[in-house]
Amino acid sequence: MAKKVHIPIQLIIEHGAIQKLPETQVFNWVEGKKVALVSGRGSTRKVTERIESVIADHVAESKFLCCENNTLDTINELEREVLEDTPDIIIGVGGGKALDVSKVVGTRSNVPVILFPTAISSDAICSPVAVIKMLNKSTSIGVKMPQAVIIDLDILSSCPPRLMSAGIGDLLSNKTALFDWKLAHYAKKEEMNTFAGLMANNAVESFMNTLNHPDVDRSEMIKVASESLIMSGIAMSIAGSSRPCSGSEHLISHALDYHCGGKALHGEQVAIGVLVAQYLQGQRSKVESLLPYYEKLGLPTHYEDLGYTREEMHRAIRMAPTMRDRYTILNEFELTDEFIDHILDEVYPIEAKNRYRLIGSSVG
DSSP: OOOOOOOOSEEEEETTTTTTGGGSHHHHHHTTSEEEEEEOSSHHHHHHHHHHHHHTTTSSEEEEEEOOOSBHHHHHHHHHHHHHTOOSEEEEEESHHHHHHHHHHHHHHTOOEEEEESOOSSGGGGOSEEEEEETTEEEEEEOOOOSEEEEEHHHHHTSOHHHHHHHHHHHHHHHHHHHHHHHHHHTTSSOOOHHHHHHHHHHHHHHHHHHTOTTOOHHHHHHHHHHHHHHHHHHHHHHTSSGGGOSHHHHHHHHHHHHHOOOSOHHHHHHHHHHHHHHHTTOHHHHHHHHHHHHHHTOOSSGGGGTOOHHHHHHHHHHGGGSSSOOOGGGGSOOOHHHHHHHHHHHSOGGGTTHHHHHOSOOO
C-alpha cells in the first residue's frame, strides 16, 4: 500500500526571490487574505518588512509577530495572538528558531505556513520536525510540513558565513545517522525506510560532489547546500521521523544543550558529534578524511573551539544515550569513564584545537 508523503507544494530557490514573488503561485495564495509574518527583531525583521512591502497592496491584512526564542512560552504567546484573529497564512522568516516556531504555531492553529529562510543553519528550512525548548531542554516534536519554501539567494549570501557552516554540519550528519538507523534495523529495534535513506544519503552526496568541484564558487555552494537540506527534510517526511538525519551525533549535541549549557550553534555541535559517531562506527579513516573539509567549511574540529571543557564533553557523551529513546552506536558500547577518556584522546587530539579560529568562520 502506498504511503502518503507531505512535501511543500512550492519550492523556489533563486536570486531576487522576494521581488519576484508576484510572479509565483504563492502570491495567489496570499492575495486578498489575512497574513501573519513571524520573525525576530534584528536583521530578519528587515527582510520581513521587505516581504510585507511586496504583498501589502494585495493582502486583506498583514500583521507582524515577534519570535524572541523557541521556548514553549513564546510559542504559546504567538499561538494566542494567532487565534485571537486567525490569519489565512503564516509566513515565517528567519533562521532555525523562527522557522521552527512558525511551523509549530501553524500546526497547532491549523494555519498553512510559508517559510522564507534567511540562513541555512540547520535542516529546519523544510522538515516535519521542530526543535523547541521545554524546561531548558531542547525537544524535537512533529509538525506539518510548510506549504512552500522560498529561498532568496541574495539574502543567504549576506548572512554570516558561520550560519551556513552550521547548516552544512547538520547536513553532514546524515551519514552517521543513516549508519545508526541501519544498526537499529539490524538489531530489530525499528523498521527502516529505504527510500528515505536513499534520499538522505543523496542529499549529502550531492553537496560533497559540488564541494569537490575545483571551480565551485560560494553562490553555487549556498544553492546546493539549500537544496540538500531541503532533500533531507523531505527524507524525514518520508520516514515519518528525523531518523534519516539524526542519530548518535545529534544525541551528543542535545546532551551539550541540556547538560552543558548549549554554548554553540546546533550544526556546529552536531559536527563535533559526527567525529565521535564515525569513530565509534569503526570509520576512523572517514574521521581523518573529513578534517580537511571541516577546515574548508569553517567547522570546528575540537570541542574547546566551541567553548566546552573536557569535563563537559565527557558528560555529554556519557549522557547522550539518555536524551531520547533511539538506538544508535552509543548503545553498542559500555560508556565507562575510561572509555570516554579514550574517545576524547583519539577523536580530539591537541593538534585539532584552534583550527576553527585560525581559518575563521568562512565558507568558500
